[in-house]
Amino acid sequence: MxxxxxxxxxxxxxxxxxxxxxxxxxxxxxxxxxxxxxxxxxxxxxxxxxxxxxxxxxxxxxxxxxxxxxxxxxxxxxxxxxxxxxxxxxxVTPTPPAAKTPxxxxxxxxxxxxxxxxxxxxxxxxxxxxxxxxxxxxxxxxxxxxxxxxxxxxxxxxxxxxxxxxxxxxxxxxxxxxxxxxxxAHTELPYHLRTELRGDLTRLEIAANHHYQPQARPFAIVPAQTEAEDMLQINASIGLDDTRQSHLLVHLRQLQAKHIHPQLAGHMDLKIVADGSLTEQGQLLATIDAGDSRLQGQPLIVRGNATLQGAQLTQMELLAQLDKNKLTIQAGKNPSTAEITTLSWQAELANLAQLMPGFAGQVKGTGTVQQSTSGFATTYQLSGQQLQLPQGLTLAGFEAEGQATNQSQGSLKNQVKLRGLSQQNARGIDSPPIDAEFNLTGTLAKHHLALTINDSDPLLQRNLLLALDGSWQADTWQAQLTQLQDAKGKFFQLAQPANLQWQNEQGFQLQNLVVNALSGQLQLDQLRYRPARTANAITQQPAEKVQFSTQGALKAFPLQALMTWLVPEHSEALPADHLRVSAQWKLALDEQLNGTLHLERASGDWQTYDTSEARWQGLGINTLFAEMQAQNNRISVQSSIRADSTIDLQFSGNTVVTPTANGIVIQRSAPISAQLKANIAQLGWLAKLMPDMQPAGQLSIDAQASGIIAQPQLQGSLQGQSLALQVPSQGLWLEQGNLHATLAGDQVNIDQLHFAGKTGELNGNGQLVFKADRWQLDAAMQLTKLQALSRVDRWVQLSGNTNISMTSEQTTLSGKLKIHKGLFELPKADKPKLDDDVVIESPQATQAEPTSKLVFNNFALDFGDKPLILPFKESEQFMLRGQGLNGALSGNMQLNGGLDELTAAGTLEITGTYIAYGQSLNIETGRLIFSGKLPNIGLDVLATRQVESTKVGIQINGSLQTPQLKLVATPDTSNENKVSLLVLGQPMSQVGSSDMALLSVAAGALLSQGDSVSLQTKIAQAVGLDSIDVRGSGPTNYAVSVGKRINRNLVVGYEKSIVGLLNVGKLTYQLTKRISIETRTGSDNALDVFYGFSFD
Known part of the structure; x- marks a missing residue:
């Protein structure tokens, strides 16, 4: 824009x-x-x-x-x-044409x-x-x-x-x-313009060609010498006589859509042509056309024309369309009075995602705008559904309708309804949806505004009622806030009307706001906000920064109760002794920040919910104190937290803030002085805040910082004793931990880190460095037969050296680990899922951006040697178990790259058994060959069983994406015999008629590898046939048939028995819906007529 x-x-x-x-x-x-x-x-x-x-x-x-x-x-x-x-x-005195002098x-x-x-x-x-x-x-x-x-x-x-x-x-x-x-050069979009002038004192010709280069400096728009993308062309012919008949062409040529929004694809080719008189009452005709513009792969259509009488719009027609999104605008003089121009618009936006990235859903609406000498009036009606908005917002639907005007006594009647408004957080979790209704009625001189917000889910019972009465006169809006409460006023309620005011020069003011909340109180004596102002070269007014000031107090305010009401996480009511705080503040920001803030615990404790015991528990906080003082942009902070005998935390610090046009920032060059002393005697209280974890031990911190924000100078130490961390859900079990770290300069040196597992131990050291623009952690860990994971279905014992390099953007792992033994139970068979090239778009499911990227750098895994003695001790191997597999994993592999581009090299072997169709197959060869990007895994697998004197089994080669499967037997035998021996444990000659159907299904399922499309269908599609079928009730009539449909009525087929002499060709023609004719030739010659019917 x-x-x-x-x-x-x-x-x-x-x-x-x-x-x-x-x-x-x-x-x-x-x-x-x-x-x-x-x-x-x-x-x-x-x-x-x-x-x-x-x-x-x-x-x-x-x-x-x-x-x-x-x-x-x-x-x-x-x-x-x-x-x-x-x-x-x-x-201007009109000059008669005869009196005009050349x-x-x-x-x-x-x-x-x-x-x-x-x-x-x-x-x-x-x-x-x-x-x-x-x-x-x-x-x-x-x-x-x-x-x-x-x-x-x-x-x-x-x-x-x-x-x-x-x-x-x-x-x-x-x-x-x-x-x-x-x-x-000093503007949001700096430009350098150059216009060529030609002509004489009867007509002036101008020409200008410019190139748009938004990333360049000092100018983003510069004169263009050659044709290129992103061109702005202006040509004009201006008459200098009394009529000033002129011609104007503005051509925005090949403007890349990414300049409008980074995620928009395509280009715009917009041409505006105007012809007519430039006098005060002259008529000017203008047209607009988008030419070959394309956005998001679709043609952009923009066509329109307009007529202006002087500065007055008298007629306009405009059509803008992109795919299923359409906007039409029409304008013209009111036939009853020439002083009123009426503009009508209609929007059908059936696919917002096509218009702008980050948006989705459908919106439609109509409206009018009437312009007259006394002002304007507008009416509108809008609705939308299944909307996706930026910042993770989703909206199930909305309706809006109303009328507005800029005339003091003109009628205002506006209503907006929102349904299912929700926001997704960084973890991909949607907030509980809310519904809202906004009503504005009355006139500008005297109006009433009401806002109602409540949960879409009636069980949550969050709601908000707000109402005010206002008046707009000249450039001042004044109002009284008359209602601010939850629906029944049980949680919070406005104690008295509060005054609000907005002025163009003074900005916004709120005074004497008092809200009672659960026997506590919020008192806001005054709040003033005036937005920043840019410099005005015309009036010579300099730029002014934002102005903000506030003064107020909290008295026994139920802080935790308010947060629980806003974001409910548990249905159980909060205990009566929840945390309450008191505070006083007085702050003012203009050219400098000045003021004070004091906050302290009034009563109660911060409550956490223990899901295992289904009850609330307090953290034991008995002291909570914070104070801030600001004087001429220099800020000092002091705070203290104490909780029974478990927590004693003291912090103090000083720095300097820098006011900006729209607020304040702490510059990277700002000085800093800070001190932190913490003595946490029992880390177990953290489990109340993180119920999935069970930390324990003692931690003490004595740290000081000086220098500047970008590169602080640190001093102090960090000590931990008897540390432990358990995550039962993941089987993580670390205990007997010790930590010793020193702070010096711009580094935190981790001198010693030690943990013990169920067996073995972990030792580590490292260094955290704060650079000018980033931080980096480099650590080395030594594992000695450490059993870190300990669950019934998964555990592992490993040794080796691992290096970790971590920044805010990336975590890199390198080193080598040897897996001594362990167990990993495979989950049950995966549910069917769509291929990677199938994408389901949904406004309700947006992926959260990963905060850091994990990268492997020559990370080696050693699963040990293949067991030579069978049967082997499973307790001494790393076992894979589940989905019919019970095998020991051995071999080596090396990982490189990020998770999305992970490559592997090496070979792993599985030794053990595999159960299929109730039969146990011995895995004689089970090699997984890694070479290149995953999942590019080569297969070399042979699983067999011994049936009397014959060893029969399955051999799999190829790759994981395209496996090649065949039946093998020693000594070799026919394919049908291999299937029978593998599935039924007996040769084909001994198979009874009752087992033939089972054998057919088992063979198809075995060779299809569990796909939803059978092997027969896959083979038929691969060779261009419509069907391949194996059927029969016994050895003598077990046959394979194939078929190909020539047209909707004619099918050609061939059938061949596996054991017998059946060998026939078939031709089937469908005469009617129920009658078909089939001819057969070969070992069986026949002509059959079939009549088919069904029972519903």
Whole structure:
């Protein structure tokens, strides 16, 4: 939006500048310049027809000289003030066409002259209610009876630094050429504009080509010498006669959509053409077209036209469409009165995701806007559903309708309803959805606002009622807050009406707000906020930073009860002795931050819920204290927390804040002085805050920091004794821990870290370094037969050395671990899932951004040697168990890369058994070959069983993505015999008719590897057939049949018995829905007619 706003400003600047030049560069002005040079006038005023020019404060100390050639040289000229005022139409005397005089043949200049240095302190251009100031104008001028040359070396305008130069022939029609240059580096979108000027005093031609480069500096918009993307082209032909008939072309060519939003793809090709008169009452016709613009892979359609009478819009039609999203706008004069223009719009946004990344859902609406001399009035009706919004917000639906006006006594009637508003946090958890209703009724002079918020789930019972009565007069809005409470006023309620006020100059103010909450109280004596102001070059008003001040107090305020009410986590009621705090504050931020804040525990304790015991427990806090003082941006903080005999924490610190335009920041170069002393005698209380963990032990901290924020100088120590950490749900078990760390300079040195597991131990050391722009932790750990995980279904004992390098962006693991023994039970068979190329889009499920990336760097795993003696002791191996597998894992592998691009190298072997169809197969070979990116895993697997004198089994080769499976037997035998021996434990010759169907299904399932599509269907699709089937009830009629459909009625088939002599071709033709004819040839020749019917 800032880009479009800047283009609008630049276009306005170009038009205003050209119009000013068209009035200034006239024979009258040249004559006036002669008069000023040749006389000693202090002031001068002249009528230019549709404008007046007044020059004031002319410096009388002009140094004049005449050259030997008879030329007048003025070395210096200065005027304090020049005012150019455009006349309203009512003041311009119309000139009859017959009375209009043409341009003179030439400008009579009595004596050629040269102005070497001219200066105008201020040029004021008044056009209606708009006033523009241009200052510090430095110029020079050369004029004779042949030509005039004018150059502005510098002028400071609201749009930046201006310079220009042009030459004009001193003969009708006074041909001229030159350029205009504008540079503005101190703005959100810095630009450098250059416009070429051509023409004469009857018509001025301008041309400008610019390139948009948003990342470049000092200018994001610069003059373009060649054609490229992101071009802004302006061409204009402006008439300088009384009618000012003009032509204007603005072409935004190949603007990349990513400049509008980083996630938008495509380009825009927008062309605006305007023709007509630029006079105050002239008619201007404009068209707009988006050409071949494309957004998000779809064509963007923008077509429209408009008619303006002076500055008044009299007619407009606009269509904008992208895929299923459509917006139409129509405007025109009201037939009953020409003073009212009515604009109607209609929006059908069926796919918001196509319009803007981060949004999804559907919105539709209609509305009108009526503009008249007395103001505007609008009506609207909007609705939407299944909306996804930025910042993780989702909205099930909304409806909005109403009417508004800027007239004091005009009717206001607005209603907005929100359903199912929720927000997803960084962990991907949605907050409980809420419903809301907003109503605004009355008039601007006297209106009533009501807001109701409640939970979509009635069991949560969170709700909020807010109401106020307000009045808008001139630039001031005043109101009284009359209601602020939960639905029944049981938790909190407004004690008395509070005063609110908004003024354009003073900002927002809130006074005397008192809220009673569960026998406690919030008292806000005053709160004032005035937004930051940017510098105004026209009024010479400098930029001003935000202003904020507040004063108030808390009295026994139920802090935890309020947080529990806002974010309920448990259905059980909070105990009566929950934490209450008292506070007093007085803060003011302007050019500097000053004030005080004092907070302390009033009563109660912070309560945590123990799910295992289904009850609330207190942390034992008996002292909670914090105090902050700010004086001229220097902040000092002191705080203290004590909890029975378990916690004693003291903190103090000092730093300096820097006010910004919109608030305050702590610069990286800010000085810091801090001290932390903590003695935590029992870490077990942390389990109340983190119920999934069970920490224990003692921890003491004595630390000081000095220097600057970016690179603090540390001093002190960190000691831990009898440390333990258990996570029962994950089987993590560490105890007998010790920690010793020292703080020195910009480092924290971990001298010793020790833990013991169920068996073995862990020892480590490391270093945490704070650099200018980042922090980094480098640690080394030695594991000695450590049994860290200890669960019934998974445990592991390992040894080795591991290195960890961690920053805020990435965690890198390297080293080598040897797995001595352990157990990992495979989960039950996975549920079916979609392939990776299938994506389900849902506004309810957005992935949380990972905060840190895990990367492996030559990380080696050694699972030991393959057991040579069978049967082996499972308790001495690393076992994989589950889904029919019971085997020992051995071999080596090495990991590299991130989790999304993980590569592996090495070979693992599985030794053991595999149960399939009730039969136990011995895994003779079970090699998994890793080479390259996962899951690119090679397979070399052979699992067999002994049936009498025959060893039969399954051999799997290929890769995990495309395994190649075949049946093997020693000595070799037929495929049907292999299936029978493997599944039924007997040769095919001994299979009874009752087992044939089971054998067929088992073979298909075995070879299909559990896929939802059978092996027969896969084979048929691979060779271009429609069906392959194996069927029969006994050895003599067990057959394979294939089929191919020629068209919707004709099927060609072939059937061949596996054991017998059946060998036939078939042709089936469907005559009607129920009647079909089948012909058979081969070992069985026949013609059959079938009639089919079904029972519902």
């Amino acid at each position: 800032s880009l479009l706003h800047t283009f609008k400003r630049l276009l306005k600047l170009t038009l205003i500048g050209l119009l000013c030049l068209s009035l200034i560069i006239t024979p009258q002005m040249v004559w006036a310049a002669n008069v000023l040079m040749m006389t000693s006038l202090k002031e001068f005023e002249t009528d230019l027809g549709n404008a007046t020019l007044k020059v004031e404060g002319i410096d009388s100390n002009m140094r004049l000289a005449v050259t030997p050639k008879g030329e007048l040289t003025v070395s210096q000229f200065r005027a304090k003030q020049i005012t150019l005022r455009f006349k309203p139409t009512t003041e 341009l003179p043949a030439h400008i009579n200049i009595p004596l050629p002259f040269h102005l070497l240095s001219g200066q105008i302190d201020r040029l004021t251009i008044i056009q209606g209610t708009s006033t523009t100031e241009i200052t510090q104008i430095q110029f020079d001028l050369d004029a004779d009876n042949q030509a005039l040359q004018f150059r502005i070396a510098q002028a400071l305008s609201p749009w930046g630094k201006v310079s220009t130069q042009f030459q004009m022939q001193n003969a009708a029609p006074f041909a001229l050429n030159g350029w205009l240059d504008v540079q503005q």
